[in-house]
Amino acid sequence: MLSLKDTPGLQLQTWHRNLGPIIRLNMGVQHWVIINDPTIAHELFSRNGIKTSDRQKHKFTYDMYSKGGRGIPFNKTSKKWKNARNIAISILSPKYVESFTKVLDTIIDKAIKQLEDETEKNGSVSPMHSLKVVTFSAMLRSLLGGSAKFIASETLDDIIKTTEVMFTYSGPEGDIDSFVPQLAWINKRSKHREEAEAIINHRDSLYKRLIQDALEGDQDCLLKHIYSLRDEYELDETDLLVMTSDLISAGGDPTALSLAWLFAILSQNPGVQMKMQSEIDSFVARNGRTPGFSDREELPYTISVLLENIRFRSVTNFGVPHLTTQDVEFLGFFIPKDTVVISSMHAMHMNENVYENADKFIPDRFSGSRKTWSISSNGSFEERDMYAFGWGRRICPGIHFAEVETFSVCVRTLARCNIEPIIGLDGKPEYVDLDSILPAGLNFSPKEYKVKFIKRG
Ligand code: HEM
Numbered sequence: 395m396l397s398l399k400d401t402p403g404l405q406l407q408t409w410h411r412n413l414g415p416i417i418r419l420n421m422g423v424q425h426w427v428i429i430n431d432p433t434i435a436h437e438l439f440s441r442n443g444i445k446t447s448d449r450q451k452h453k454f455t456y457d458m459y460s461k462g463g464r465g466i467p468f469n470k471t472s473k474k475w476k477n478a479r480n481i482a483i484s485i486l487s488p489k490y491v492e493s494f495t496k497v498l499d500t501i502i503d504k505a506i507k508q509l510e511d512e513t514e515k516n517g518s519v520s521p522m523h524s525l526k527v528v529t530f531s532a533m534l535r536s537l538l539g540g541s542a543k544f545i546a547s548e549t550l551d552d553i554i555k556t557t558e559v560m561f562t563y564s565g566p567e568g569d570i571d572s573f574v575p576q577l578a579w580i581n582k583r584s585k586h587r588e589e590a591e592a593i594i595n596h597r598d599s600l601y602k603r604l605i606q607d608a609l610e611g612d613q614d615c616l617l618k619h620i621y622s623l624r625d626e627y628e629l630d631e632t633d634l635l636v637m638t639s640d641l642i643s644a645g646g647d648p649t650a651l652s653l654a655w656l657f658a659i660l661s662q663n664p665g666v667q668m669k670m671q672s673e674i675d676s677f678v679a680r681n682g683r684t685p686g687f688s689d690r691e692e693l694p695y696t697i698s699v700l701l702e703n704i705r706f707r708s709v710t711n712f713g714v715p716h717l718t719t720q721d722v723e724f725l726g727f728f729i730p731k732d733t734v735v736i737s738s739m740h741a742m743h744m745n746e747n748v749y750e751n752a753d754k755f756i757p758d759r760f761s762g763s764r765k766t767w768s769i770s771s772n773g774s775f776e777e778r779d780m781y782a783f784g785w786g787r788r789i790c791p792g793i794h795f796a797e798v799e800t801f802s803v804c805v806r807t808l809a810r811c812n813i814e815p816i817i818g819l820d821g822k823p824e825y826v827d828l829d830s831i832l833p834a835g836l837n838f839s840p841k842e843y844k845v846k847f848i849k850r851g
Contacts, residue, residue, distance in 0.1 A: 395421045395573055400833035402565070403711035403740035406430070410741040416727065422573030424450075426734045428712070430741035432748060436775045437724045438735060439716060439785030447471050447787040448717040450734050453571045454563040458594050465636035467644055467714050468564075471787070477627040478637050482791045485536075485616050488768070491798050494536055495686055498799065501531045502806050509847040510811055518816045518844040525653045525803070526554045530646035532799060537641060538608040539615025545604070552600060557643040558834070559593050565711075565835030601639050641792075648709045649796045651839045653803055655707035656700070658826040659755055661813045661845040666757060670696050671850075674809050684809050687798045691764060693805070698760040700800055701767075701779050705743045706755050707828070708782040711838050712736045716788060740838055742781050768793040807847070814846040 398419075399405050406428060409417055415431035429435045439446055448471045449456065455468035466482055469475040505524045512519040530553055534542040608617045617638065624634060660667050673693045677685045690697060715736045722729045729735065744752045749759065763770070763779050771783045771793055783790040790796070807813070815823040826843040 395419070401711070401831045401838075403738075403838045404831060406712070406738045407741040407744055410738060410745070415745075421734070423575060424573055424734055425730070425732075426715075426736060427729055428736045428738045430738040430745050432742060432745075432775075432778070432781055434725060434727075435737050435742065435781065435785060438722065438729070439737065439788075440775065442722050442724055443786035445720040445722050446716050446718050446735055448719045450569075450715060450717045451572065452564070452569045454569060454590055458590055459560060459564070459597075459639075460636055461632055464633045465640045466791075467640055471719075474629065474633060477629060478633065478640075479791060481620055481623060481627060481637070482641060485620070486792050486795050488794050490536075490616075491795050492688070494532075495798070495802070497535055498532055498802055499686075499806065501528055501535065502803050505803075506807050506810055506847070509807075510849055513847045518846050520842050520844050521657050521847075522650070522654050522840075522842055523554075525650040525657075526646065528803060529650040529653075529799060530554055530557075530642065533642045533645035534604075536795075537616050537638065538604065539611075539617070540613035541608045541611040541615065549600075549604075553604075553642065554646070556593060556597050556600060557647050560597065560643060561647060561837050562833075562835040563590050563593070597639055598635065601635055601642075605635065605638060644790075645792055645795065647837065649799050651837055652704055652707075652709050652796070652800060654840050655709075655828075656703045656800070656804060657807075657813055657845060658828060658840055658843055659703060659706070660808075661815045662823075662825045663755065664812075664814075666699060666755075667808060667812060670699060670804075671808050671812075674805055678809065685805055687801050690766075690801060694761070694764070695757065696801070696805065697763060698757040700797075700804060701760040701763055702755060702757040704767075704782045704800075705749065705780045707838065707840070708739045708743050708780070709838055710739050710782070710836055712739050712836075713784045714788070714836065716785075737781065737785060739782060766794065767797040811847045811849050814848055816844050816846060 397405065410430040415429060415434055417428045419426040419428060429438065449468055451457065452468065456462065460468045463469055463472060463474060466475060466478045469478070505528045509519050509521055509524055527550060530550060531542070534545060534550075534553075605617065608615055609621060620634065620637070624630070629637070673695050674685060677689060677692055685693060713736070715734045718729055718731055718733045718735060721731050743749065746752050760779060765773070765777070765779075767783070770777060770779050771789060783793045815825050818824045826840070826845065828840070830841050832839040832841045
């Protein structure tokens with residue numbers, strides 16, 4: 395268990411290389427089965443999804459964060475989960491996201507301007523916080539409507555920080571009690587537990603305030619719509635609080651991390667940037683406007699780069715672990731009931747049997763791909779390009795929202811500026827270390843880095 399270290403994604407990749415596509419780990423009293431082969435993962439999570447879509451009772455994510463069975467990502471496969479997930483799917487639908495693009499573009503343009511201004515003032519800028527401001531503001535605006543415009547920047551920073559801390563506690567190390575029940579009495583009084591409880595109390599008061607302001611405001615918003623459905627879906631105030639926290643956290647953090655990887659990668663690949671910019675520029679010359687998501691088919695190289703980005707650095711170490719509710723027999727394997735089953739996300743995307751030269755950033759490997767991420771991830775297994783959004787009944791309901799945000803941030807940024815590395819004292823470029831990963835619980839995040847956003851002439 396301890397050998398998973400701070401960055402489980404990298405450790406699992408090494409184990410898969412040495413041991414093969416399916417590994418069993420003894421995590422104290424729990425058994426984990428970890429997979430880095432998409433065909434095996436598809437058989438297990440999608441074809442046997444009815445037996446493999448539950449979640450474990452992780453001390454932090456289930457007992458504390460989800461208050462023992464509320465919300466979506468960490469909830470068991472209960473009626474409450476199904477109802478909350480159905481609401482999420484309906485509000486994250488392409489039709490809704492389409493109606494939101496103008497607001498999104500305004501949020502993005504403001505952030506790009508800040509990145510340009512800070513580069514001009516200080517010579518370089520760390521883009522991570524600005525990217526989080528974009529993705530969290532987008533989720534807040536989409537859920538809380540106009541009232542989110544008046545959220546103070548300190549409150550937004552508080553929401554971002556609270557989410558980062560919660561993600562950190564969501565990794566295996568946040569669940570020592572379930573691995574080693576004999577230690578539960580020690581953990582009950584540990585500083586780690588006190589801090590975890592404090593962050594949840596803080597989350598609760600922060601979100602209660604946000605929800606109350608949105609519901610009392612005179613602007614129409616999705617949250618009011620969700621509240622109007624609560625009797626029909628048998629959800630109480632606590633369910634709605636956890637669900638709001640789910641949508642803002644799951645909707646805000648991973649997309650920003652994916653964009654942070656993208657900017658780090660682009661800063662050291664000027665040729666890739668120029669090719670994308672030439673696609674964007676010729677669209678602008680033909681149409682007199684910056685391309686939006688509905689124009690994506692006219693930017694085939696950009697589609698390939700964004701796919702390769704999410705393959706190359708896939709944002710989560712292993713998605714969110716699933717749990718078997720029955721024994722499963724498939725492809726000659728036997729996995730007993732109550733086993734934690736995991737898609738080894740980073741190792742799967744680095745699997746040489748699936749992607750040739752997997753450790754190289756090669757957008758052209760996706761040159762024929764045109765399907766949206768949502769269609770490809772939810773369509774036939776054979777046509778799936780990548781696996782970053784998980785599997786089967788638990789597949790991420792925010793894929794379309796994430797793709798629209800990623801596309802819009804990337805295209806609007808490259809239309810206005812070049813992303814360049816900083817220059818060291820020796821006059822040479824200092825590239826971001828793409829192998830340096832921040833220990834961040836469930837997430838697979840780049841460490842803070844600085845680059846330059848230079849206005850194009
Ligand atoms: C690049 C961005 C994103 C990535 C890589 C990502 C990835 C994932 C993964 C791997 C899972 C677990 C799937 C499984 O258990 O098999 C998940 C679940 C989830 N995601 Fe995302 N996600 C992203 C963006 C979003 C956005 C924008 C939202 C919008 C609110 C969202 C909402 C959720 C929710 C609610 C779940 C829980 C689903 C369930 O357990 O039924 N995600 N995501």
